[in-house]
Amino acid sequence: MVNSLWTRENIFNWFASYGIERSRVEELNFTSVDDLYRMMTNDIDLYASKLGVSSLELQKACDDLYGYNPHSSSFRQDAGHVFPAGNHEMMHEVKQESSSQLDYPWEQSYYKEEDLSTDGEAEEFEKQEKPQVQQAPRRTGKRGRPPSILTKAKRREKSHGKLWEFIRDLLKDPKYCPSLICWENHDDGVFRFVSSEKVAKLWGDKRKNTNMTYEKLSRAMRYYYKSQILLPVTHRRLVYKFGPNAVNWRCENPNFARLS
DNA sequence: CCTAGTTTTCCTGTTT
DNA sequence: GAAACAGGAAAACTAG
Structure with missing residues (x-):
């Protein structure tokens, strides 16, 4: 800790x-x-x-x-080295693929899973990729979520669980709390991202999306204000607060503080 | 198939 | 100037 x-x-x-x-x-x-x-x-x-x-x-x-x-x-x-000993999964490098030259980075690194099964969707994707000419745009709009090429089963396997539940669970896990995310005021449900990019990468791991960033994760977090799962905390960077519609976030020993 | 809700991506502007 | 924050748009996906 x-x-x-x-x-x-x-x-x-x-x-x-x-x-x-x-x-x-x-x-x-x-x-x-x-x-x-x-x-x-x-x-x-x-x-x-x-x-x-x-x-x-x-x-x-x-x-x-x-x-x-x-x-x-x-x-x-950044608190990258403050991991508990023996937690190897967390020790992997959070490397930044410099795919900045690509107009559509997902074409290169989004789904690099070798297991492209014989799903029709996937095959079609395979056929139209690598358009000899550099960066031939395939999508009409630049915005929006890029289509997945994973099979339905594959997607389902990794996609259940809401973002806010994932965040909540990190706060209950001494592997990640308080090194990556911590309570600011547990009674009030206030917590803070200690290492925002690392949490985003973890979320990306769960969703098999290597391109996840805090920028994008935080957009999803902001949508929760409307549903009152989260409440906005002003003037505090990287700080959020669970709202009335978030459940099950309280824990016995917030931040796993050692009593000594 | 339709719909509502959620998430991801991108973007422009503002604040810290 | 870099990082965060704010939301609008648009697209994909899930669950029902």
């Missing part, structure tokens, strides 16, 4: 990077980085005054907390 990576020294250094003096931090009497984080986010104003910084500054510092690996040489970078 994240907190296991932090020594007290790391914490003081991290605060120092925000210009906050060590002595002030020592007075806070925290037991772990998770403990500290919760204390501060529960009453930003109070702790901001204790630490002698603005609430806004402290909020920003808190926002960055879980995205910072204290053992990395570079400062406050």
